[in-house]
Amino acid sequence: MPSLVEALSRDVGAAFAALELPAELGRVVESDRPDFAPYQCNGAMAAAKQAKRNPREIAQSIAEKLAADHLSMKVEVAGPGFLNLTPDDAAYSTQANVLASDERTGADSAAHPLKLMIDFGGPNVAKPMHVGHLRSSVIGDCLQRLMRFRGHDVVSDIHLGDWGLQMGHLITELEDEQPDLPYFDGEVTGGYPSEPPVTIDDLSRLYPQASAKAKEDPARNERSRKATAELQAGRPGYRALLAHFIAVSIAALKEDFNALGVHFDLWKGESDVNDLIPEVVADFKAKGVAEESDGALIVRVARDSDKKELAPLILVSSAGAALYATTDLATILERRREQDPQLILYVVDLGQSDHFEQVFRAAYKAGLAQEGGLEHVKFGTVNGTDGKRLRTRAGGTFKLADLIEQARDRARDRLNEAGLGAELSKDEFESVAVSVANAAIKFSDLSNVRTTNYIFDLDRFVSFEGKTGPYLQYQSVRIKSILRKATDQGLEPGEIVVGKAEEAALVRRLDGFNAAVIRAERDRAPNVLCEHAYNLAQAFSGFYANCPILPEKDEAIRASRLKLAATTLRQLELVLGLIGMDVPERM
RNA sequence: GUCCCCGUAGCUCAGCAGGAUAGAGCAACGGAUUCCUAAUCCGUAGGUCGGAGGUUCGAAUCCUCUCGGGGACGCCA
Numbered sequence: 001m002p003s004l005v006e007a008l009s010r011d012v013g014a015a016f017a018a019l020e021l022p023a024e025l026g027r028v029v030e031s032d033r034p035d036f037a038p039y040q041c042n043g044a045m046a047a048a049k050q051a052k053r054n055p056r057e058i059a060q061s062i063a064e065k066l067a068a069d070h071l072s073m074k075v076e077v078a079g080p081g082f083l084n085l086t087p088d089d090a091a092y093s094t095q096a097n098v099l100a101s102d103e104r105t106g107a108d109s110a111a112h113p114l115k116l117m118i119d120f121g122g123p124n125v126a127k128p129m130h131v132g133h134l135r136s137s138v139i140g141d142c143l144q145r146l147m148r149f150r151g152h153d154v155v156s157d158i159h160l161g162d163w164g165l166q167m168g169h170l171i172t173e174l175e176d177e178q179p180d181l182p183y184f185d186g187e188v189t190g191g192y193p194s195e196p197p198v199t200i201d202d203l204s205r206l207y208p209q210a211s212a213k214a215k216e217d218p219a220r221n222e223r224s225r226k227a228t229a230e231l232q233a234g235r236p237g238y239r240a241l242l243a244h245f246i247a248v249s250i251a252a253l254k255e256d257f258n259a260l261g262v263h264f265d266l267w268k269g270e271s272d273v274n275d276l277i278p279e280v281v282a283d284f285k286a287k288g289v290a291e292e293s294d295g296a297l298i299v300r301v302a303r304d305s306d307k308k309e310l311a312p313l314i315l316v317s318s319a320g321a322a323l324y325a326t327t328d329l330a331t332i333l334e335r336r337r338e339q340d341p342q343l344i345l346y347v348v349d350l351g352q353s354d355h356f357e358q359v360f361r362a363a364y365k366a367g368l369a370q371e372g373g374l375e376h377v378k379f380g381t382v383n384g385t386d387g388k389r390l391r392t393r394a395g396g397t398f399k400l401a402d403l404i405e406q407a408r409d410r411a412r413d414r415l416n417e418a419g420l421g422a423e424l425s426k427d428e429f430e431s432v433a434v435s436v437a438n439a440a441i442k443f444s445d446l447s448n449v450r451t452t453n454y455i456f457d458l459d460r461f462v463s464f465e466g467k468t469g470p471y472l473q474y475q476s477v478r479i480k481s482i483l484r485k486a487t488d489q490g491l492e493p494g495e496i497v498v499g500k501a502e503e504a505a506l507v508r509r510l511d512g513f514n515a516a517v518i519r520a521e522r523d524r525a526p527n528v529l530c531e532h533a534y535n536l537a538q539a540f541s542g543f544y545a546n547c548p549i550l551p552e553k554d555e556a557i558r559a560s561r562l563k564l565a566a567t568t569l570r571q572l573e574l575v576l577g578l579i580g581m582d583v584p585e586r587m
Numbered sequence: 588g589u590c591c592c593c594g595u596a597g598c599u600c601a602g603c604a605g606g607a608u609a610g611a612g613c614a615a616c617g618g619a620u621u622c623c624u625a626a627u628c629c630g631u632a633g634g635u636c637g638g639a640g641g642u643u644c645g646a647a648u649c650c651u652c653u654c655g656g657g658g659a660c661g662c663c664a
Contacts, residue, residue, distance in 0.1 A: 033607060042606060045644085055644085079607050080644070124664070165663055211663090225662095270664090296662055308590035308660075317662045324664050353591075354659055380592080381658080414626065436626090448600070452593065453657070460599070464626055466612040467600090474626050482623050519603065531601070534611085541628065550623045565623095587626085 001098050003106060003511045005029065005039065008073070008085055012041050015065040021047045021058070028085060030512070037076065037084030038508055044081040055081030092498040096507045100496060100563050105571040106514045109151035110521070117155045117341040118144050119331075121348030122269065124161035125249040126170055126207035128200060129256050129400040131456055132349075135379045138445045138580065140347035141262040142526040143377065145578045150521050155339055158253075160269030162246050163327055168228030169210035170245060171238055172220075174198065177206075183237035190236060196244040200252040203245060229321040232274060242271060259404050261438055261580060273330035277322045280330045281315060289366045290315050301361035313358040328359045332368045343373055345524070350378035350451060377524045380453035403458070407437035410462040411470075420587060432584045437462075439469030439581040446579055447530035467534055469581055472572065475537040476583040479569040482549055486562055489550070493566055494559025502543040506564060509539040513571055517578075526579065533575045540568050 002010065005028055013026030025043030032040070044062060048055035059081040066075045072091040076084040099106045120140045123133050144156045174197070175184045181197055182188045198206070214221035231238040250267060257263065281297065284290035290297050295318035302310045313325045322330075335341060346356055356376040363369045411433040415421055421429055444461050448454040464470035486493075498504050509532075516532035519525065549565055552558040573583050 082607065161664060311661050314662045323662070351658060418626065470626060478624055485623065545628055
């Protein structure tokens with residue numbers, strides 16, 4: 001079922017065609033000037049340019065043609081040649097009932113579903129999750145929900161960073177602290193303790209320590225590189241340590257991700273593809289894609305058309321170790337064998353643009369993937385209120401878990417302030433607080449345009465006023481409350497009959513859902529969903545304030561409004577679900 | 588040095604393929620609750636869209652230059 005915009009575009013397009021003008025010029029959009037009309041078409045001016053005619057005359061002819069067609073709308077010509085279109089109430093009513101009868105309130109599935117994978121560019125095993133990790137988690141999760149909603153077959157992979165030099169740093173730093181552990185004894189090749197020698201706090205301490213030392217001292221760095229190479233070559237003690245590091249790290253990560261309500265199909269990591277690396281390297285050599293340079297094996301990926309010089313990808317370092325790019329390539333091979341995706345989305349910050357450009361080109365060059373089958377869904381950095389990048393080593397950075405807890409504290413306070421604590425059981429209260437905190441965190445992150453940097457301001461993050469997640473939950477809960485009361489009173493929703501301006505405005509917003517979902521999918525843009533959710537909630541506010549539902553005496557009108565409210569709720573829950581937010585029963 | 592991204596109201600940000608008077612939220616000020624949840628709603632005020640050229644009937648949007656901020660540039664991830 002086409003949306004109003006689509007139906008109008010078709011009608012106006014037909015009118016253009018009837019005048020022997022391109023039908024595409026009939027494209028109708030929501031108006032910039034809702035005080036004139038809710039919809040507009042600017043095609044007459046473009047047509048005038050092409051045909052070298054007077055735009056107003058063309059617009060006038062279109063308007064006359066449309067009037068002759070007896071369509072369910074008012075058409076006016078304004079300014080230099082704008083066509084202002086105003087559907088009548090019957091058109092809104094018809095559309096509203098169509099949307100209401102659809103489980104998805106008008107949202108289509110993709111015409112050609114894809115098999116696709118989402119790579120969350122996982123957190124590093126060596127480091128605890130900090131606020132910088134929020135973006136890939138929240139954006140990636142939104143995308144996996146959105147893509148599934150569109151009917152794509154999605155497999156998500158957290159893809160932990162558990163294989164590079166950072167592991168060498170951890171191993172050598174731990175060796176310095178606890179040299180007597182059996183893992184470091186070259187003679188011992190098995191029977192290692194099953195208890196991990198470190199906690200997550202140890203891990204988060206060891207890595208920065210080692211990294212700082214290595215920066216000052218090349219010899220110290222060389223030790224880590226050597227350990228990395230030995231680990232990758234399969235030294236038993238190091239492999240046993242790695243297994244501990246990963247297990248400890250995953251346990252901690254699962255807590256954070258569960259707290260956020262983010263889930264992955266696969267908990268793979270870079271270390272999982274180690275066995276494939278020799279094959280990838282041999283394959284690249286055989287195909288003549290890789291070559292020696294300064295003791296390393298590299299792939300030249302620069303192209304003549306490049307504006308900037310892209311460095312070659314380093315497949316094997318001069319120390320003999322696989323690097324970040326190598327494991328990414330091996331992972332592409334693994335995924336091709338196990339999942340065979342048509343598209344892989346990498347949800348990783350934009351600082352790694354060059355890296356992915358290198359990997360993608362190398363993969364295409366070697367025939368590991370089809371051109372266009374790999375896509376970097378990049379996002380901006382998280383900055384502090386001083387506008388500078390929030391870094392792990394900056395000192396002031398706090399953990400993601402702390403952020404979540406602070407948001408929850410704030411949510412509990414607000415619930416209490418509003419006097420809502422008393423009505424709920426302790427469990428209910430806590431679950432609402434959790435849900436509200438998540439909504440606040442996710443919405444404030446996702447409502448930013450993905451590719452821009454944004455300023456992380458805790459106060460703003462946990463403020464629940466205005467354009468926020470909790471506001472949207474509140475609106476939804478309010479509708480739930482009305483519907484619950486209606487049920488209690490034995491009231492049934494009925495056919496929607498639009499009679500007031502606020503009802504028409506609400507129908508227009510509901511009608512825009514499909515376009516928003518499609519645009520969000522096309523641009524991988526969660527903020528479009530946020531925008532739609534907020535506009536919908538605002539339209540409902542206008543409706544709520546001006547159109548009594550339960551107090552309405554006219555039975556038919558009441559039933560109509562009840563259905564409009566129920567449809568709004570359904571769509572709100574759908575779109576908030578895509579964002580990753582829950583809607584409590586009451587709050 | 589080369590390349591990429593950003594610069595819109597006091598603050599944080601939208602602005603989709605060039606269209607009419609550039610929109611939200613916060614903060615400020617003024618209102619609204621005998622009525623379905625006031626985490627709400629309505630109103631007021633606030634902008635040389637960093638700057639200068641250019642293309643166009645028409646530019647925040649496209650092109651060039653320039654200033655300011657951020658980032659990336661062969662063995663870290």
